[in-house]
Amino acid sequence: MSADPAHNVSGAHGHDEIEMPHASMRDYVIGFVLSVILTAIPFWLVMTMPLSAGATGAIIMGFAVVQIVVHMVFFLHMTPKAEGGWSLTSLVFTIIVVVIMLAGSLWVMHHLNTNMMPMPHEPTSQVTGQVP
Amino acid sequence: MSAKTMTADEPVQFYDLDEHAHPEGHSTMLGFWIYLMSDCLIFAILFACYAVLGGSYAAGPAPKDLFDLKLIALNTAMLLFSSITYGFAVLQMQQGKVRGVQLWLAITGLFGLAFLGIELYEFHHLIEIGAGPQRSAFLSSFFTLVGTHGLHVTFGIIWLVTLMFQLSKHGLIAANKRRVMCLSMFWHFLDVVWIGVFTFVYLMGVLR
Numbered sequence: 011m012s013a014d015p016a017h018n019v020s021g022a023h024g025h026d027e028i029e030m031p032h033a034s035m036r037d038y039v040i041g042f043v044l045s046v047i048l049t050a051i052p053f054w055l056v057m058t059m060p061l062s063a064g065a066t067g068a069i070i071m072g073f074a075v076v077q078i079v080v081h082m083v084f085f086l087h088m089t090p091k092a093e094g095g096w097s098l099t100s101l102v103f104t105i106i107v108v109v110i111m112l113a114g115s116l117w118v119m120h121h122l123n124t125n126m127m128p129m130p131h132e133p134t135s136q137v138t139g140q141v142p
Numbered sequence: 143m144s145a146k147t148m149t150a151d152e153p154v155q156f157y158d159l160d161e162h163a164h165p166e167g168h169s170t171m172l173g174f175w176i177y178l179m180s181d182c183l184i185f186a187i188l189f190a191c192y193a194v195l196g197g198s199y200a201a202g203p204a205p206k207d208l209f210d211l212k213l214i215a216l217n218t219a220m221l222l223f224s225s226i227t228y229g230f231a232v233l234q235m236q237q238g239k240v241r242g243v244q245l246w247l248a249i250t251g252l253f254g255l256a257f258l259g260i261e262l263y264e265f266h267h268l269i270e271i272g273a274g275p276q277r278s279a280f281l282s283s284f285f286t287l288v289g290t291h292g293l294h295v296t297f298g299i300i301w302l303v304t305l306m307f308q309l310s311k312h313g314l315i316a317a318n319k320r321r322v323m324c325l326s327m328f329w330h331f332l333d334v335v336w337i338g339v340f341t342f343v344y345l346m347g348v349l350r
Contacts, residue, residue, distance in 0.1 A: 030171065030320075030323050032236070033232045033233060037229075038226055038230070038233070041226075041229075042225070042226040042229075046222065049218055049219075049222065053215050053345070056345045056348055056349060057211050063349045067346060067349050070341055070346070071346075074337050074341035077337050078334055078337055078338075081330060081333060081337070082334070085225055085229065086331070086334075093171065093172045096172055097172065100175060103179075107183060107186070108186040111187065112186060112190050112193065115190040115191075115193065115194055116190070116193055116194065
């Protein structure tokens with residue numbers, strides 16, 4: 011690890027100090043205001059239901075993704091350069107594993123349900139795992 | 143991980159013989175980040191469980207019958223406030239003010255306790271009306287997912303109190319600064335997980 015060139019460059023300022031992300035008031039305030047907006051709109055959409063359920067669902071999922079990015083950038087101080095890029099690398103790896111796991115679980119279990127369950131045909135296919 | 147490029151006159155080295163310094167804590171932040179990523183996988187598994195089992199009500203209550211969105215909105219606000227107050231603690235630390243750090247940590251802890259109190263009230267209410275974890279697969283996975291998050295917040299608060307004692311004993315030494323930054327990552331990470339919980343479990347549950 012000591013021959014990591016990125017580490018030598020970023021560690022140039024301050025020898026005894028541990029390298030830490032620099033936080034600023036501006037970051038926290040922007041992050042907080044964005045989070046409040048991105049939280050309030052989904053709650054408002056679901057509580058008053060001005061749109062159809064499908065559209066509301068898609069919108070609130072989109073807002074959640076945006077808010078997670080906002081938290082990563084403004085609260086967790088995530089930058090491509092943090093820790094010489096290894097933070098971002100591990101994050102990308104984790105996201106890939108999480109997406110495979112979530113999508114794979116849903117896909118496999120959905121197929122098991124539709125293929126294996128001797129249930130009467132109903133439009134609502136939400137009968138996952140019920141004991142008949 | 144050696145980024146050294148080989149030159150022709152240098153003998154080929156297959157391992158590192160020279161001693162080099164390992165300053166204390168120089169890789170702690172990255173290590174802690176990787177721990178958080180592994181924690182992320184735990185939550186991903188629990189989210190996947192909930193996604194698969196969340197529709198199995200076993201003729202019991204559905205999310206629509208159980209979730210009180212006003213309470214969840216209040217809970218979300220508590221966690222969001224605790225996030226920015228922790229940010230203020232970090233800013234005070236950068237200015238070297240140990241009293242300020244402790245004050246904002248204490249406020250963060252209070253918001254965290256408020257969050258936990260509301261969540262425990264919700265769990266107590268659900269169990270009381272017969273919608274406990276043993277009622278259906280939906281409720282089992284719900285209690286596991288939300289309970290695991292609550293458990294993380296609990297341990298975060300224990301860590302926070304410990305940190306306040308360490309700060310009052312040793313002040314803003316390098317080790318304590320590092321601890322403040324690690325708990326900062328942990329705390330904001332829990333807020334990130336909560337975004338998933340309130341969107342995917344509560345809001346989508348009520349839509350369903």
